[in-house]
Amino acid sequence: VQYPTSLEVSIFDTRFESDTPVYGIDDALFESITTKKLSNANNVPVLISRQLIDIYNLGIAQAIRKPQLNEDFLRGFSLDLKLGYSSFFRNETKEKIELKKAEVVGISDGIPIVGITLPLSKVEAINKQFLGDDFQPYYTKAYAKMTDPKYFESLKKQINAMGFEAVSFQEQIQPITNQLSYVSFVLFAIIFLMVIVILLNIFFLFYSQFIEKRYVIAILK
DSSP, X not given: OOSOEEEEEEETTEEEEXXXXXXXXXXXXXXXXXXXXXXXXXXXEEEEEHHHHHHIIIIIHHHTTOOOOOHHHHTTOEEEEEETXXXXXXXXXXXXXXXXXXXXXXXESSSOSSSEEEEHHHHHHHHHHHHGGGOOOOOSOOXXXXXXXXXXXXXXXXXXXXXOOOOOHHHHHHHHHHHHHHHHHHHHHHHHHHHHHHHHHHHHHHHHXXXXXHHHHHHHO
C-alpha cells in the first residue's frame, strides 16, 4: 500500500503498535492459502508469515515473559489496521485516515516476515481510495519459491546482470537468526546459573541441618 499504514495488536494484555507494510498477492493464490473464513464480512482478510511467529516466540515472548503463539490460535485473530496513519509521527494528523478491522485467515511461507499480506485487488482498491488519480501501480519486489536452493546462485547472477538485486530469504533472516542465537545463549546461561544457585542452596540447607543434628543422629545410631 503506497500510503502510511500502522498495525495495532493487543495480545495477552500487551499492546503493540508499529508501522507496517501491506503487500498484495494474486487473489486466487490468496484464496488457496486461506484456511479460515472471516467471522465478519466487513473485516479485511490478511495472511501473516510463519517465520514471524517463530521470531515472536524465540525473542519477544521470552523477553516480556508472555505465552508463545501457535498457528491455530492466530487463525481468526483480529488486528487494528490504520490506513493513512504512521505510528512514528503520532502528532501528525492525516486528512485521510481510516481504521479497519483485519482478521488473520491463514499462515504462509514465502511472504515478507514484516508486514501483512492481502489479496492484490484489495491492495489496489486501498491505493486508489487514498491516492485517487495519482495512483500508479508498480512492483518493487518479486518473490520466488525455488524447488532447489542450489540454483539460487546462478539465478542471482542472471538477475544482477539485468541491473537488479537478488537476495535469498536465508540471507535476509540471518542477522535475526544470529541475534536470536545470542539471546538464547544468554538466557540459557542465566537459567544454568539459577539452577546452580538453587542446587547449592538446597545442598547447604541439608548440610546445615545435618551439622546441627549430628549429635542426635549419633545417639540414635
